[in-house]
Amino acid sequence: MADTLDTATPARRRRSDARRSIDAILNAARIVLGERADASMEEIATAAGVTRQTVYAHFPSRDALMAALIEAAAAEYAALLDDAGLDTAPPADALAQFLDAGWRFLRRYPLLLNPTVTRIHRPKSNDPHDVVPPLLERLIRRGQQTGDFDPSLPAAWLAAAVIGLQHTAAAEVADGRLTAAKAAALCLESTMRLCGSSGRPTASR
Amino acid sequence: MADTLDTATPARRRRSDARRSIDAILNAARIVLGERADASMEEIATAAGVTRQTVYAHFPSRDALMAALIEAAAAEYAALLDDAGLDTAPPADALAQFLDAGWRFLRRYPLLLNPTVTRIHRPKSNDPHDVVPPLLERLIRRGQQTGDFDPSLPAAWLAAAVIGLQHTAAAEVADGRLTAAKAAALCLESTMRLCGSSGRPTASR
DNA sequence: ATCCATCTCTTACGGCATGTCAAGGTTATG
DNA sequence: CATAACCTTGACATGCCGTAAGAGATGGAT
Numbered sequence: 001m002a003d004t005l006d007t008a009t010p011a012r013r014r015r016s017d018a019r020r021s022i023d024a025i026l027n028a029a030r031i032v033l034g035e036r037a038d039a040s041m042e043e044i045a046t047a048a049g050v051t052r053q054t055v056y057a058h059f060p061s062r063d064a065l066m067a068a069l070i071e072a073a074a075a076e077y078a079a080l081l082d083d084a085g086l087d088t089a090p091p092a093d094a095l096a097q098f099l100d101a102g103w104r105f106l107r108r109y110p111l112l113l114n115p116t117v118t119r120i121h122r123p124k125s126n127d128p129h130d131v132v133p134p135l136l137e138r139l140i141r142r143g144q145q146t147g148d149f150d151p152s153l154p155a156a157w158l159a160a161a162v163i164g165l166q167h168t169a170a171a172e173v174a175d176g177r178l179t180a181a182k183a184a185a186l187c188l189e190s191t192m193r194l195c196g197s198s199g200r201p202t203a204s205r
Numbered sequence: 206m207a208d209t210l211d212t213a214t215p216a217r218r219r220r221s222d223a224r225r226s227i228d229a230i231l232n233a234a235r236i237v238l239g240e241r242a243d244a245s246m247e248e249i250a251t252a253a254g255v256t257r258q259t260v261y262a263h264f265p266s267r268d269a270l271m272a273a274l275i276e277a278a279a280a281e282y283a284a285l286l287d288d289a290g291l292d293t294a295p296p297a298d299a300l301a302q303f304l305d306a307g308w309r310f311l312r313r314y315p316l317l318l319n320p321t322v323t324r325i326h327r328p329k330s331n332d333p334h335d336v337v338p339p340l341l342e343r344l345i346r347r348g349q350q351t352g353d354f355d356p357s358l359p360a361a362w363l364a365a366a367v368i369g370l371q372h373t374a375a376a377e378v379a380d381g382r383l384t385a386a387k388a389a390a391l392c393l394e395s396t397m398r399l400c401g402s403s404g405r406p407t408a409s410r
Numbered sequence: 411a412t413c414c415a416t417c418t419c420t421t422a423c424g425g426c427a428t429g430t431c432a433a434g435g436t437t438a439t440g
Numbered sequence: 441c442a443t444a445a446c447c448t449t450g451a452c453a454t455g456c457c458g459t460a461a462g463a464g465a466t467g468g469a470t
Contacts, residue, residue: 054417168368257429
């Protein structure tokens, strides 16, 4: 009965059409929930080209579907951040890369702008909110040690603040008060100012 | 049937017990929804000491109740900001006052930390999200003209960013990662840095 | 080509929350 | 006290969630 991805299940053997259904459902959920976070299971199923019961065959509940979706999102986000060279580039550049990865991620997972979704299934599990902040925190701490960032504010707080700033900027875009380009520029500038970087990203060499 | 507070209705004559019920309902909603934003009408009614149908006698729908609650919140928030002297105090001090009013407001209306609530009934109407940012924006603009704040970033964006920063700080408190006192201090410091105020609040004289 | 396990679909049910309605009792106000 | 406004009870319709059983279709392996 649909164990999906709990934790450390021996990767149960699936038939190809089942795998295809699961992918279609997750993809449909990503898109449909990105537009309306309160879309019904029926809508998601229809968008995926299956019946509602098929969804329940793979995901025991709505929350379980959410969890799997968040899981997939976290994996993609982590992959994006892996390619961003957060640990090697100069801190200010790495920070800009971090934000850039965030923009690409949010364009693909707009549903994560709705904090109600991610806030609800809080019980442990690794969603972006548990995986990403520590990465950013480490980057900020490194910048504080190299003198690129101001060390007078806790790195954990700055990490939360930077992510929050990006959420704010994304919300401004979603509400039509800013274009995506302007929002990204303002967010970057504000982030640098917040972290105490005295100049533009490339000025840190 | 239950116009509650639409717009410019001739203040329909109500009986005193009706007024009492409405107040009890709004108060219960404020508290119950502050703890669990998805609480049912039944729970709210019970907490208010009335039946579910009585709630519907005054508020046609859940969204209408939300709207009335947001309306009341906006009024209280506006009153707090009126007492904050945003237009007279030195900009940096006024900004600190703004944040302080926000903290008091959020302690009374914790449900407004859940953006899903306020984001859903978007159709115009004056909720804090439509009333407060312009006030802050005006304050920031003033600070930019007096030279207290950096004028290189748009005031509207800075206003959104400051409010977002406070939301982030409040979320850190709600999740137990910061104490209320630390969060307020970090939020203030970050806000000043963001707005380009080179010193502490009182250093702007 | 055939068989079996697995998957999907259809149909159906129970539960819970929202919203509506009608009838009858209660309270405030003139 | 009499009336109108209000509250309560009970009942009902709807929509979404979650569950279940059985029939039919599909994939994978022999």
